[in-house]
Amino acid sequence: NLVLLFDNLHWANELSLELIGYLLRNHQSNKMLVVLTVNLVEFDRTGSLLGDWFSRQKRYTTFETIQLKPLTLGETRAYFDGVFYQIEISDQEINYIHKITSGNVYYLNEVVRLLVQSGKIQLVSNWWHCETLENLALPDTIGTALLYKIEKCPQELKDLLTQASVLGDSFSFDLLAELAQIEEKDLEKLLIAAEKEHLVYEERSSKVDEYLFQSAALRQVLYESLSKRQKKRLHARAAVVIKEVYRNKSAQNFNTLTYHYHAAGQWQETFLFGQQAITQSFEKSAWVEVVKLGELIEEAVKALEENNELNESDLDLIVNIQNSYANALGNLGKLELALEQGQNALSLAEKKQSNKLIAQSCATLCHLGWYAGRFVDIVNWSEKGLLAAQTIQDKFWQQQIYFQAGRAKVRATPYEEALGDITKACQLAEEINQPNLLAEAQVFKGLLLYMLGNYREGFSCINNAIEMLKSLGDKLFECRAYTMLGLMFLYSHQHDALEKLHQQGVELSRQIGWRLGEVYLNSTLGRSYLQDTNLNIEKAQDCLERSLALAIEIGEKVSALVTRRGLAKIAALQGDYEGAITQIKQVVTALKSLGEFMVALEILGEVQELAGDTYEALDAYKASLEVGNYIKFPYCQWSSLLGQARCFYKLGNRSEALTTLRSAEEIVTKLRAEFNTREEGKYFFQTSRNVYELIAQIENETKIS
Known part of the structure; x- marks a missing residue:
């Protein structure tokens, strides 16, 4: 055979x-x-x-033909799952890779090999992780294969397609005719020839005569064959042609014109069209587009500054652009770059002495600082921004800063103080008639009410906000709401609801490219799998490692530390007490500077208790309770009291254990009353039953003795 x-x-x-x-x-x-x-x-x-x-x-033998079709987008995602098994790669990157390879498996293999060799795909905490991909250089193997294909074409066709490559992955018949300055009948013949060679194809569903390159890789090879001078000349010509052909639709082509003017080195036009394009993209929540435009405009501004061609009035536009650019970077998880842009915007606003721009820039920095764990800085930024906004009686920026300040105070002050700022933000949002801002503020208000023990009011508030956001079509704020709701489900042990919310939230996060959402949702679900009522170490480790890999890559410090404490608990459950205790102590030290160490202390107590270090566990529970009392967080209070009671009992101090349990019982009874149905609170009832059972056990032993 x-x-x-x-x-x-x-x-x-x-x-x-x-x-x-x-x-x-x-x-x-x-x-x-x-x-x-x-x-x-x-x-x-x-x-x-x-x-x-x-x-x-055919005269001598028979054969069967099997036509291999390109991979679909879904099959490309399955390819990565099959090759790497555990990989964190966003839909945005899958789309990009599918675009440049056009589903060609050979191209896909070569691109993946290049990404691994260059470190763009790397192993982090047992998970493969793909970085953000931009302007990816094609592997030489693909370039060689495509050049072979192109070189076999007539010179006239090669020249035409090379010019078409300047217009992008797709181009219209009319645009190419003007750019190449060729008669329609001659262009038709050449495009028919290109279709026969499988170099381009016509988009039948388009309302205009639209053509696409067979693959983005083919277009890239053609484009890179041009010299720098040829590229600049053709891009300048393309901008003129686009304005001429689409003179009645100029607003629809701001992005395209910005790209061509930038490539042509025409900086004034890049700045002019770029600021209009970035506003459009920001309103559509197209973060990748905003970042790309921000980079183009930044380069144009530097060139204009060097040539002394910037006007005083341009500074206002630059600050607005930098703030939009910073917010988009933050939403894509590039926090350090985002904060740098935000700081640049504030410096320029202060130089111009514009209270409105100062307030706007401070609000941006507060928003970004929350994700980066810069809570002390947020207090300073909020004070400066609030003063500027109040000076000019600008309620919009007052609302934004109160909201950001309230979010930051959740980390480091009593929840009632944070609730005061968030409530003020809700009132201002109503006054200025901004329903999306009102809904976002209500999401945090609901979370704070919940944290203060008002479960029913908190759930009602956040669910109403989510419905409002859905009706407004605001997917980013809706996704943020899911992350807050997830925390509420976590602390109330509503595991089934959390699993459903996780799936919904992750899908939406990937859809809009909000990578932070995936970090939070995976971390929350992973911690849920470590609760006694839902213990599943394998699933917990999977979720937490996925969250940690992404948090490290995008620089989300707090989530990375919160996730590490969960992984430390897994180590303890698997018997590595010494390693787990060391790791949690490191996490507690790091989190103290960020004001987010309360739950880490409680977990430290649990691990020390498992290890038999009862006295050390008692100290950790006491420290956790002290923080819980300060911020007035009943979940932390009752669970820390229960931990203390177990330690007292193990040390033979029944009287102190019973007194402590009575305090926990009082809190638990109030929390139980907040659930609408027993089914809704079944897991919370199950875990809090430990309080009542230990009370009964101690009382029974006391009677016997």
Whole structure:
């Protein structure tokens, strides 16, 4: 039995084909299978040596043709899951890779090999993680294959497609005709020839005569064959042609014009169209577009500054652009770069002495600082921004700063103080009639009410806000609301509801490219799997490692530390008490500077208790209770009291254990009353039952003694 595989048969010369034909004709009686892979473009080419050879073979033997279609977007996602098993890669990156490879498996393999070799895909905490991909250079193997394909075309067709590559991955018939300055009938002939060679194809569903390159990689190879001078000249010409052809639709082409003017080195036009384009993209929550435009405008501004071509009035626009750019970077998880842009905006606003711009920049920095764990800085920024906004009686920026300050205070002050700022933000949002801002503020108000023990009011507040956000179509704020609701489900042990919310929230986060959402939702679900009522170490580790890999990559410090404390608890559950205690102590130290160490102290107590270090566990529970009392967080209060009571009991102090349990019982009874139904609070009832059971056990033992 024999199987012969001949790969890329279209590259075979005439003698090689004759040898294979001889094998087919003279070994039919033997058990032999011949498999040939062929590029259909070469096979169908007029006058193809391969096509004629296949026609002759039909006289002597039979064969089956299996046409391999390009991978779909979904199959490309499945490819990554199959190759890497555990990989954190956003839909945005999958779309980009599918675009440049056009689903060609050979191209896909080569691109993935390059990404791994260059460190763009790397292993972090047992999970493969893909960085943000921009302007990816094609592997030489793909470039060589495509150049071979292009070189076989007539020179006139090569020149036309090279010019078309300047217009992008797609181009209209009218634009190319103007750019190439060619008659319509001649252009039609050339495009028909290009379609036959499988270089371009017509988009049938488009209202205009739209053509697309067969692959983004093909377009990239053609574009890179141009010299710098040729590129600048053609981009300048393309901008003129676009304005002329679409003179009645200029607003729809701000992005495209910005790109062409930037590539042409025309900085004033880049700045002019760029500030309009970035406003449009920001309103659509198109964060990737905003970042790309921000980079182009930043380069244009530097060039204009060097040439002393910036006006005083341009500074206002630059601050607005920098704030939009900073927010988009933050939403994509590039926090350090985002804060840098925000600081640049504030410096420029202070230089211009504009209270409005100062308030706007401070609000941006407060928003970004929350995700970066810069809570002390947020207090300073909020004070400066609030003063500026109040000076000019600007309620919009007052609302934004009260909201950001309230969020920051959740980390480091009593929840009632944070609730005061958030409530003020809700009132101002109503006064200025901004329903989306009102809904976002109500999400945090609901969370704070919940944290203060008002479960019913908190759930009602946040659910109403989510419905409002859905009706407004604000997907980013809706996704943020899911992360807050997830925390509420976590602390109330509503595991089924949390799993459903996690799936919904992650899908939406990937859809809009909000990577922080995936970090929070995976971390919350992972911690849920570590609760006694839902213990599943394998699932917990999977979620927490996924969250940690992404948090490290985007620089979200607080979430990375919160996730590490969960992984430390897993280590303790698996018997590594010493390693777990060391890791949690490191996390507690790091989190203290950020004001988020309360739950870490409680977990430290649990691990020390498991390890038999009862006195140390008692100290950790006492420290946790002290923080819980300060911020007035009943969940932390009752669970810390329960931990203390267990330690007192193990140390033989029944009286102190019972007194402590009575305090926990009082809190738990109030919290139980907040659930609308027993089914809704079943897991919380189950875990809080430990308080009542330990009370009964101690009382019974006391009676016996």
